[in-house]
């Protein structure tokens with residue numbers, strides 16, 4: 335152990351060295367000395383035998399912080415060519431089911447992948463300015479920025495369902511709800527029951543409204559498969575006549 339005097343001396347030296355850099359030569363020397371000491375067993379790793387549990391060190395590491403863009407790029411460079419995090423790891427069966435259920439009703443990722451450039455001559459090119467006089471300029475402040483439309487907010491909105499959002503989100507994320515969705519899709523053969531389209535983004539619509547009929551929320555007879563457009567029409571108050 336170091337004596338109090340020695341410790342103070344080391345602190346003084348460290349303060350003097352602040353902001354300066356070791357030369358490449360002395361770095362090499364230090365590393366060689368350290369390597370030798372490690373090999374002889376005279377020096378041990380500072381973290382050896384120590385445990386950093388979450389209870390003891392609640393603020394350790396990146397918890398609650400975000401990496402900067404630069405360090406994200408650095409990490410991405412480091413991990414290039416390495417096997418993926420999920421390789422040889424296994425998700426639980428429940429998680430697998432949840433992921434697969436969440437993805438149904440979406441078009442396949444490779445659908446129409448070749449048709450991205452339908453008409454290269456007429457498609458909108460990046461950097462084109464069709465109307466320079468009326469376009470939104472960079473740095474311009476939109477008139478409604480930070481101005482909520484208080485007159486139709488919350489309970490004043492015509493579509494207010496009584497403040498059920500947190501529960502709604504929790505239910506939509508539940509396995510029971512996702513299973514109900516899947517059963518409805520299967521019954522309707524993944525086809526929009528209004529326009530008859532397939533292979534586009536689909537959703538399940540509650541025939542009797544979600545908010546007013548809580549007991550029918552997971553009733554298979556109260557669900558109907560609709561494509562995104564048809565579903566949006568029901569939201570606009572057009573209504574859907576389904577018997």
Ligand SMILES: [Zn+2]
Pocket residue numbers: 526527528529530531560561562563564565
């Ligand atoms: Zn449709």
